[in-house]
Amino acid sequence: EADIYQTPRYLVIGTGKKITLECSQTMGHDKMYWYQQDPGMELHLIHYSYGVNSTEKGDLSSESTVSRIRTEHFPLTLESARPSHTSQYLCASSEFGRKRTDTQYFGPGTRLTVL
Amino acid sequence: GQQLNQSPQSMFIQEGEDVSMNCTSSSIFNTWLWYKQDPGEGPVLLIALYKAGELTSNGRLTAQFGITRKDSFLNISASIPSDVGIYFCAGKSGYGGSQGNLIFGKGTKLSVKP
Numbered sequence: 001e002a003d004i005y006q007t008p009r010y011l012v013i014g015t016g017k018k019i020t021l022e023c024s025q026t027m028g029h030d031k032m033y034w035y036q037q038d039p040g041m042e043l044h045l046i047h048y049s050y051g052v053n054s055t056e057k058g059d060l061s062s063e064s065t066v067s068r069i070r071t072e073h074f075p076l077t078l079e080s081a082r083p084s085h086t087s088q089y090l091c092a093s094s095e096f097g098r099k100r101t102d103t104q105y106f107g108p109g110t111r112l113t114v115l
Numbered sequence: 116g117q118q119l120n121q122s123p124q125s126m127f128i129q130e131g132e133d134v135s136m137n138c139t140s141s142s143i144f145n146t147w148l149w150y151k152q153d154p155g156e157g158p159v160l161l162i163a164l165y166k167a168g169e170l171t172s173n174g175r176l177t178a179q180f181g182i183t184r185k186d187s188f189l190n191i192s193a194s195i196p197s198d199v200g201i202y203f204c205a206g207k208s209g210y211g212g213s214q215g216n217l218i219f220g221k222g223t224k225l226s227v228k229p
Contacts, residue, residue: 006157031215033216039154040201040222040224041221041222042203042219042220042221042222043158043203043219045216045217048216058216059216090157090158092157103146103148103160103163104148104160104205104217105160106150106157106158106159107157108156108157109155109156109157111155
């Protein structure tokens with residue numbers, strides 16, 4: 001059973017607002033990820049982290065930023081939200097460096113709508 | 116970059132039918148994973164495969180890691196209404212750097228026949 005949490009689950013905001021999507025995991029996993037997914041479509045990796053103070057950009061370019069100050073916490077921030085940011089954002093985590101346990105477990109997602 | 120081709124894109128099932136879907140890659144993978152996603156939720160891991168030829172079951176679900184290491188199959192036997200959802204395959208070619216990140220297929224949407 002994966003213990004990874006995302007808040008809020010749903011967010012509707014106006015253009016230009018700054019937002020932070022929260023992601024926390026209690027499994028002690030080193031590696032964490034953020035994906036962007038339009039409804040019913042494939043997942044696109046936008047950020048990942050190998051551990052504390054590590055952040056990397058994913059395959060899909062994103063205007064969002066991330067930070068990793070604590071192992072269990074990996075928040076995503078949009079400084080100025082735009083309608084093009086409307087999407088579902090999924091957080092995931094995995095153990096890093098162990099072959100058979102390096103599988104990703106996902107949170108429930110945050111559905112973001114920017115008006 | 117690496118791409119996964121997942122098929123079929125969508126399919127309709129009648130309760131009790133068996134279902135098959137597959138993924139193929141343009142390059143060799145060392146890990147294949149199958150996830151199911153319900154509307155408004157995150158993907159849930161169904162089966163993980165780590166060795167070429169490996170055949171693994173999880174209840175009515177069976178998945179195989181292809182011998183060529185470029186494909187994987189998922190079968191669902193005797194489908195039930197709660198099998199409806201989107202199934203994603205995912206794979207990766209390494210453990211370090213960006214090769215340790217998963218590449219996802221575009222999903223197979225399972226719906227119930229009207």
